[in-house]
Amino acid sequence: MDEKAQKTIAGVLDKRMNRQLLYYLDICTRCSICKDACHQYVTTGDVLYLPAYRAEIIRRVYKKYFTRSGKFYPALSEGSEVDEKLLDELYKTTYACTGCRRCMYYCPFSIDTTWFMAVAKAMLITAGRGSQILAELAGAAVIKGESIDLFKDIIIEMLKDTEKELQERVGNPKANIPIDKKGADLLYVALAGTHTILPAAVIFHQAKANWTLSMFEAANYGYFLGDVKQAVAIAKRIIDEARSLEVKEIVITECGHAYRVMQFLYEAWAKEKLPFKIRGIVELMAEYIKQGKINLTQDKIKEPLTYHDPCQVGRNAGFYEEPRYIINQVAADFREMTPNREKNWCCGGGGGLVAQPDLDDFRIKTGEIKVEQIKKTGARIVVSPCENCRLQLDSLNEKYNMGIQITSIMDLVANAITI
Amino acid sequence: MDWFSYLVAGILVYVAVAVFLFGTAFRIYQWFRVTRSSVKLGLFPRPKSTLGRGFKLVKDSFFYPQVREVDAAMWIFVLLLHLGGIGAFVGHLRLFNEFTLIANALGDEGMAQFAMWTGGTVGIVLMVSVTYLILRRFKSPYKDLAIPEDYLLLILVLVILLLGNHLRFFGDIHVAEYREYIHSLLAFSPAFPEAIAESSTKWVLVSHVLTANLLFIYFPFSKLIHAVGTFAGNLIRSEV
Numbered sequence: 001m002d003e004k005a006q007k008t009i010a011g012v013l014d015k016r017m018n019r020q021l022l023y024y025l026d027i028c029t030r031c032s033i034c035k036d037a038c039h040q041y042v043t044t045g046d047v048l049y050l051p052a053y054r055a056e057i058i059r060r061v062y063k064k065y066f067t068r069s070g071k072f073y074p075a076l077s078e079g080s081e082v083d084e085k086l087l088d089e090l091y092k093t094t095y096a097c098t099g100c101r102r103c104m105y106y107c108p109f110s111i112d113t114t115w116f117m118a119v120a121k122a123m124l125i126t127a128g129r130g131s132q133i134l135a136e137l138a139g140a141a142v143i144k145g146e147s148i149d150l151f152k153d154i155i156i157e158m159l160k161d162t163e164k165e166l167q168e169r170v171g172n173p174k175a176n177i178p179i180d181k182k183g184a185d186l187l188y189v190a191l192a193g194t195h196t197i198l199p200a201a202v203i204f205h206q207a208k209a210n211w212t213l214s215m216f217e218a219a220n221y222g223y224f225l226g227d228v229k230q231a232v233a234i235a236k237r238i239i240d241e242a243r244s245l246e247v248k249e250i251v252i253t254e255c256g257h258a259y260r261v262m263q264f265l266y267e268a269w270a271k272e273k274l275p276f277k278i279r280g281i282v283e284l285m286a287e288y289i290k291q292g293k294i295n296l297t298q299d300k301i302k303e304p305l306t307y308h309d310p311c312q313v314g315r316n317a318g319f320y321e322e323p324r325y326i327i328n329q330v331a332a333d334f335r336e337m338t339p340n341r342e343k344n345w346c347c348g349g350g351g352g353l354v355a356q357p358d359l360d361d362f363r364i365k366t367g368e369i370k371v372e373q374i375k376k377t378g379a380r381i382v383v384s385p386c387e388n389c390r391l392q393l394d395s396l397n398e399k400y401n402m403g404i405q406i407t408s409i410m411d412l413v414a415n416a417i418t419i
Numbered sequence: 420m421d422w423f424s425y426l427v428a429g430i431l432v433y434v435a436v437a438v439f440l441f442g443t444a445f446r447i448y449q450w451f452r453v454t455r456s457s458v459k460l461g462l463f464p465r466p467k468s469t470l471g472r473g474f475k476l477v478k479d480s481f482f483y484p485q486v487r488e489v490d491a492a493m494w495i496f497v498l499l500l501h502l503g504g505i506g507a508f509v510g511h512l513r514l515f516n517e518f519t520l521i522a523n524a525l526g527d528e529g530m531a532q533f534a535m536w537t538g539g540t541v542g543i544v545l546m547v548s549v550t551y552l553i554l555r556r557f558k559s560p561y562k563d564l565a566i567p568e569d570y571l572l573l574i575l576v577l578v579i580l581l582l583g584n585h586l587r588f589f590g591d592i593h594v595a596e597y598r599e600y601i602h603s604l605l606a607f608s609p610a611f612p613e614a615i616a617e618s619s620t621k622w623v624l625v626s627h628v629l630t631a632n633l634l635f636i637y638f639p640f641s642k643l644i645h646a647v648g649t650f651a652g653n654l655i656r657s658e659v
Contacts, residue, residue: 318463
């Protein structure tokens with residue numbers, strides 16, 4: 001690699017520098033407390049997945065190119081040149097990180113490793129070494145945003161069967177799934193496919209909500225890829241749709257990272273204040289139940305059931321009680337995992353890992369802790385309000401022969417709703 | 420004062436204090452001249468009130484309770500190291516001025532005994548804690564992650580402690596003489612009183628001051644800056 005290319009890649013660090021990142025670069029003592037917090041390090045024992053080491057790769061580049069210590073006494077601080085070996089390490093460790101931020105919870109300085117991973121991804125993209133599959137998925141989402149008229153008829157066609165199912169479920173031939181409805185109170189953003197549309201439609205119908213379905217899926221592969229421009233473009237499709245429909249709020253389906261992008265990242269990235277609220281559907285469902293807008297059967301699920309706190313819903317968004325409130329309305333034998341809430345272990349599927357086939361074996365291996373956690377509860381049903389978590393739990397269920405059922409909260413509610 | 424002692428225990432002390440203060444201020448300035456990302460990185464649950472946030476900041480920065488859950492041994496030794504560091508700092512203040520309140524209550528002999536026990540305990544505790552951290556650094560995965568600076572700092576601190584403990588347990592210099600030396604530094608005319616100049620432990624003192632100077636000089640440009648930055652990091656943890 002020539003010097004110019006090295007400097008261009010290292011220069012990303014300078015361009016993406018901010019105060020928080022500089023703190024993190026300066027204050028880590030490499031105490032490695034984070035080693036016991038990361039499911040990937042605990043299950044593989046490979047230092048490459050130790051959160052402080054992940055950050056250290058970036059820190060070495062920073063020291064080499066941007067500090068006097070790196071220039072004057074490089075031997076002490078171990079500054080590193082950007083070369084193929086470094087990029088290989090960076091690729092392996094960066095796209096494997098699920099962004100669960102459990103390491104931040106245990107770090108005595110509260111260093112956020114994802115902040116390093118974001119820069120690492122930007123450096124890899126600059127080097128032409130970003131994840132191909134995530135880039136393709138992100139690119140496809142952006143194209144859909146640019147030419148939605150081409151997709152509209154396909155969406156309407158796809159919804160016809162779902163609408164029929166809805167009518168059968170609620171016993172009302174007039175029940176429908178509105179799209180492009182101006183003046184709706186809420187814009188519901190589902191995932192690709194219909195599995196998150198039908199249960200939501202049942203719930204909205206019963207709650208007599210004035211809603212409309214977004215033509216875009218909630219998943220944001222630009223975020224997983226680490227390309228802020230694409231991540232903003234993907235989120236902006238939904239923001240623009242909400243604006244043109246003049247809705248009061250956007251309700252994100254059970255998808256952890258999609259909620260995080262819209263609620264915590266979009267405004268800062270796009271530098272614009274949103275004129276409407278962002279909510280997760282779990283919060284809304286809990287509200288409907290509390291307000292009596294939907295009624296649930298008293299015939300509760302008798303099988304033991306446990307709840308997996310998705311990192312982006314719990315630790316990174318603060319929804320601990322709403323899911324538990326709903327679960328306790330529908331399940332008679334709810335059992336907590338240990339640990340849970342902010343200390344819960346990552347399932348191993350977040351951060352776009354479930355979309356990267358080259359990481360399949362890795363995520364199955366690193367899901368061992370989650371398997372043990374679930375087994376200890378004795379639960380036969382695992383509930384989790386995040387698509388990535390559910391896909392990972394499905395894989396773990398199959399590979400470890402767990403014989404459990406994995407479900408969303410929406411499905412629990414839609415099945416328990418009294419029509 | 421011989422020329423070497425004058426250089427190390429005189430001139431270099433001023434240099435070390437100046438580098439420490441200006442260097443630390445410069446590092447803080449470096450942080451603040453960089454734009455802050457407006458992304459909120461706080462973890463949940465987080466305190467709702469400013470008071471709650473402040474309380475959590477103090478708790479996290481001084482006691483790091485979450486560390487205890489994953490590595491109890493490390494938590495104890497690091498806590499002892501930091502508390503010992505504060506203890507050593509407070510103990511050295513006696514070399515500037517006598518703690519008259521305690522001295523009046525205990526009397527001269529009692530105060531000397533008190534200083535020997537508290538200072539001695541702190542010195543031993545610090546030495547044990549640093550030794551633990553050094554030994555830990557030679558184990559995987561800590562050594563895989565370590566850079567030379569990690570060893571250098573720990574060894575430097577250990578040497579300072581060994582020399583300090585030697586002065587405490589085996590030296591023949593007493594508090595009044597140290598105080599005289601410190602006051603000469605404060606008056607910008609560094610000099611050793613006769614008792615120090617002619618003492619056999621003078622070179623231990625000079626070495627203790629030399630290594631301490633080196634630590635102070637290196638402090639702002641090393642990972643020791645975490646002593647300041649930890650508050651920033653832990654504040655981000657609860658930002659809304």
